[in-house]
Amino acid sequence: MAEADPDITDSPLGQYQKRxxxxxxxxxxxxxxxxxxxxxxxxxxxxxxxxxxxxxxPYAPDQAVLVDLxxxxxxxxxxxxxxxxxxxxxxxxxxxxxxxxxxxxxxxxAWCGYACPQTVWTDLFQHIERAVDGxxxxxxxxxxAPWGVSxxxxxxxxxxxxxxxxxxxxxxxxxxFADAPTLMHDFLHGTAAPVAYMTVFVLTMTTFIFGGFMRxxxxxxxxxxxxxxxAMMDEKSLLVTYRHWRGEPRGSLKQAQAAAKTGAGTxxxxxxxxxxxxxxxxxxxxxxxxxxxxxxCALCIDACDTVMAQVGRPRGLIDYVTFEDATREQAGQPTTxxxxxxxxxxxxxxFAIWGGIGLALLFALGNRTRLDxxxxxxxxxxxxxxxxxxxxxxxxxxxxxxxSRPRTVRxxxxxxxxASMWLGETGSREAASRAFEVKLSPDAVTKLRLFVVSPAGxxxxxxxxxxxxxxxxxAPSDRHDLVLERGGE
Amino acid sequence: xxxNKRIDHPTxxxxxxxxxxxxxxLNTPLPRWWLWTFYATVAFAIGYCVVYPTIPSANxxxxxxxxxxxxxxxxxxxxxxxxxxxxxxxxxxxxDISALPGKPELMQQAIAGGAAAFKVHCVQCHGSGAAGAKGxxxxxxxxxxxxxxxxxxxxTIADGIRQPEHDATRFSQMPAFGRxxxxxxAQVEDVTSYxxxxxxxxxxxxxxxxxxxxxAANCVVCHGPDGKGSRTVGAPNLTDGxxxxxxxxxxxxxxxxxxxxxxxxxxxxxxDTVTIRMLAxxxxxxxxxxxxxxxxxxxxGATAAATPAETANGGG
Numbered sequence: 041m042a043e044a045d046p047d048i049t050d051s052p053l054g055q056y057q058k059r060x061x062x063x064x065x066x067x068x069x070x071x072x073x074x075x076x077x078x079x080x081x082x083x084x085x086x087x088x089x090x091x092x093x094x095x096x097x098p099y100a101p102d103q104a105v106l107v108d109l110x111x112x113x114x115x116x117x118x119x120x121x122x123x124x125x126x127x128x129x130x131x132x133x134x135x136x137x138x139x140x141x142x143x144x145x146x147x148x149x150a151w152c153g154y155a156c157p158q159t160v161w162t163d164l165f166q167h168i169e170r171a172v173d174g175x176x177x178x179x180x181x182x183x184x185a186p187w188g189v190s191x192x193x194x195x196x197x198x199x200x201x202x203x204x205x206x207x208x209x210x211x212x213x214x215x216x217f218a219d220a221p222t223l224m225h226d227f228l229h230g231t232a233a234p235v236a237y238m239t240v241f242v243l244t245m246t247t248f249i250f251g252g253f254m255r256x257x258x259x260x261x262x263x264x265x266x267x268x269x270x271a272m273m274d275e276k277s278l279l280v281t282y283r284h285w286r287g288e289p290r291g292s293l294k295q296a297q298a299a300a301k302t303g304a305g306t307x308x309x310x311x312x313x314x315x316x317x318x319x320x321x322x323x324x325x326x327x328x329x330x331x332x333x334x335x336x337c338a339l340c341i342d343a344c345d346t347v348m349a350q351v352g353r354p355r356g357l358i359d360y361v362t363f364e365d366a367t368r369e370q371a372g373q374p375t376t377x378x379x380x381x382x383x384x385x386x387x388x389x390x391f392a393i394w395g396g397i398g399l400a401l402l403f404a405l406g407n408r409t410r411l412d413x414x415x416x417x418x419x420x421x422x423x424x425x426x427x428x429x430x431x432x433x434x435x436x437x438x439x440x441x442x443x444s445r446p447r448t449v450r451x452x453x454x455x456x457x458x459a460s461m462w463l464g465e466t467g468s469r470e471a472a473s474r475a476f477e478v479k480l481s482p483d484a485v486t487k488l489r490l491f492v493v494s495p496a497g498x499x500x501x502x503x504x505x506x507x508x509x510x511x512x513x514x515a516p517s518d519r520h521d522l523v524l525e526r527g528g529e
Numbered sequence: 530x531x532x533n534k535r536i537d538h539p540t541x542x543x544x545x546x547x548x549x550x551x552x553x554x555l556n557t558p559l560p561r562w563w564l565w566t567f568y569a570t571v572a573f574a575i576g577y578c579v580v581y582p583t584i585p586s587a588n589x590x591x592x593x594x595x596x597x598x599x600x601x602x603x604x605x606x607x608x609x610x611x612x613x614x615x616x617x618x619x620x621x622x623x624x625d626i627s628a629l630p631g632k633p634e635l636m637q638q639a640i641a642g643g644a645a646a647f648k649v650h651c652v653q654c655h656g657s658g659a660a661g662a663k664g665x666x667x668x669x670x671x672x673x674x675x676x677x678x679x680x681x682x683x684x685t686i687a688d689g690i691r692q693p694e695h696d697a698t699r700f701s702q703m704p705a706f707g708r709x710x711x712x713x714x715a716q717v718e719d720v721t722s723y724x725x726x727x728x729x730x731x732x733x734x735x736x737x738x739x740x741x742x743x744x745a746a747n748c749v750v751c752h753g754p755d756g757k758g759s760r761t762v763g764a765p766n767l768t769d770g771x772x773x774x775x776x777x778x779x780x781x782x783x784x785x786x787x788x789x790x791x792x793x794x795x796x797x798x799x800x801d802t803v804t805i806r807m808l809a810x811x812x813x814x815x816x817x818x819x820x821x822x823x824x825x826x827x828x829x830g831a832t833a834a835a836t837p838a839e840t841a842n843g844g845g
Binding site: 421425469 | 558
């Protein structure tokens with residue numbers, strides 16, 4: 041304990057760390073183009089979807105994708121989800137979760153690198169930054185320059201564009217929850233609900249701050265996903281890897297030529313140009329190995345490949361390599377073909393579970409009824425004895441017409457042959473029968489109070505069922521099993 | 530131990546200097562913005578304490594620059610709800626109860642309002658399911674002492690039963706035949722036998738036959754020659770399966786000996802017209818509500834007696 045550790049001579053760090061600004065350099069290449077494509081697709085989906093129209097007739101909204109929280113309906117093209125069918129949404133969430141498992145075990149943090157909203161918007165904000173401030177070197181110069189008219193103007197311009205994008209982002213969100221054209225009109229005229237303005241404000245500010253200033257801090261300090269992913273990757277997951285066995289020791293071209301002449305040791309392929317660091321959106325050095333800051337966006341691969349082409353060396357000094365292949369390459373053994381890496385038992389198992397849930401959801405979707413009946417027996421009192429000695433039970437019946445049109449349905453009793461029933465609102469015991477017809481409003485629950493009367497008999501409890509069938513449809517009907525209390529023990 | 534600080538090579542981070550069995554802890558620096566977030570929450574907490582009452586004292590938690598209180602908030606919410614209900618109440622006040630069935634929407638609102646008022650004012654005797662108890666009528670069934678149409682129910686609720694200081698109250702009194710010596714105990718026994726034959730609980734016996742004569746002499750004035758009762762005086766129907774106090778021998782003997790004197794408050798002394806109207810609509814909706822009597826509004830009893838279809842009238 042008393043021994044002095046030589047490492048203590050390194051400069052000690054403070055309690056708190058200031059964020060180091062990252063100014064990623066523009067880069068072109070295969071993965072950059074892939075990122076562009078994904079950005080265009082995801083942002084288009086996000087901004088355009090609420091404006092798609094979908095004709096559902098006069099009784100339902102005509103917005104293709106609508107989360108109607110006020111009326112508790114979820115519309116997605118031809119699918120309408122009621123609150124009790126929320127398991128479809130839960131199933132989709134489970135699929136999303138398992139999908140992330142699948143993607144992570146196969147290609148590592150591909151979600152982080154390409155599709156995560158934080159990545160996409162940070163990328164967009166960084167493009168805007170480069171457009172206003174200039175590329176990496178100019179941006180650093182501007183950052184270090186004293187505050188003057190030019191710097192203030194550029195900063196204001198950059199922040200204004202950011203803010204505009206952020207408002208567009210926050211603004212688009214609310215259109216998923218109400219009729220988009222109407223809400224747009226109301227929003228601009230100041231007559232939309234306060235919660236709309238509040239939501240837009242909050243999402244605008246989070247987009248502005250997360251995309252403009254927090255950036256990689258969100259991934260490193262705030263997001264739990266990178267930590268979970270670490271546990272889901274194995275030695276066969278694709279990682280952005282620096283082939284240090286090929287690149288080290290680093291040296292310039294001149295050093296390499298000199299070394300070749302004299303034969304005094306060899307110099308690796310890495311020319312230490314630092315382009316991989318310059319283009320990194322999270323500001324890390326991939327040559328230090330896999331680390332939490334790496335979102336595997338693969339821009340360093342593009343940068344390194346460009347440099348390698350320029351110096352006439354093979355590409356792939358930085359590349360997607362599995363840990364297993366990295367070990368084999370170093371030992372001079374043959375590597376696994378990439379398809380064999382992707383299609384291995386673990387990924388196939390994830391895919392099977394993912395696909396199985398998907399098929400189950402599709403099956404459930406195809407088989408769900410759009411006309412439901414449910415009934416609840418009155419508990420207090422459980423039964424009422426009538427003056428003629430018979431007993432009456434009361435039920436609250438709910439008929440769910442989940443189609444966007446009014447329908448007339450017929451409800452009849454099965455079992456208890458001596459019993460008859462009537463509706464509390466419109467019927468009477470004199471008009472009691474074994475069935476009734478009722479007109480249901482479109483896309484709504486109709487609640488009815490139902491009385492069932494039966495001779496007391498021996499007082500025993502009897503079972504019966506209410507069956508509903510739409511008059512205009514031969515589709516499978518729904519039934520609800522109930523009991524009839526007749527006053528016995 | 531804190532002297533044992535060193536820089537950890539793989540991470541380049543300083544350790545805190547503690548070591549347990551070779552396990553050390555990195556002193557990873559916190560991002561500075563995290564610290565600012567913490568300061569912001571502290572500032573928010575202080576602001577919250579200034580604006581809202583937070584410091585408890587003997588008189589609650591006074592203070593707070595906004596003068597906010599949960600009671601005031603509740604009052605505001607209730608006032609807003611009252612304002613919402615105002616047009617419904619106005620419509621109910623302007624609608625005669627016999628016209629309610631013609632306005633299904635208003636009827637539904639009246640029933641909902643009545644259900645709420647019932648839970649406050651009526652459940653103490655009639656029970657939360659309105660199923661009553663011994664001596665307190667079950668309001669779900671089709672048996673009514675004074676009548677089960679909307680207007681009759683409204684009057685019964687408004688004026689109450691046997692409220693001596695209220696002139697319009699429904700009033701009748703059965704004599705205490707045994708206690709007051711009108712009938713001897715053996716005669717009470719005979720009448721009990723006969724009453725039980727009326728509802729088919731016993732067959733005709735010698736005792737019942739003697740009772741039949743006594744019944745004709747003492748009871749038919751109110752309960753009618755066939756024992757079906759009379760709604761004019763709230764005399765129960767003795768022929769049906771429903772008994773307010775009980776249909777067994779002991780209970781009937783007690784009833785004849787000591788009589789019964791069920792009471793209900795005259796609710797128009799406590800509640801407004803609209804609430805009473807809503808209560809009547811609710812009770813009517815429970816399953817035993819009757820249609821308004823067909824003939825012109827004459828004294829209710831005369832029509833009730835002339836309508837054989839109506840089997841109802843409380844036994845008891």
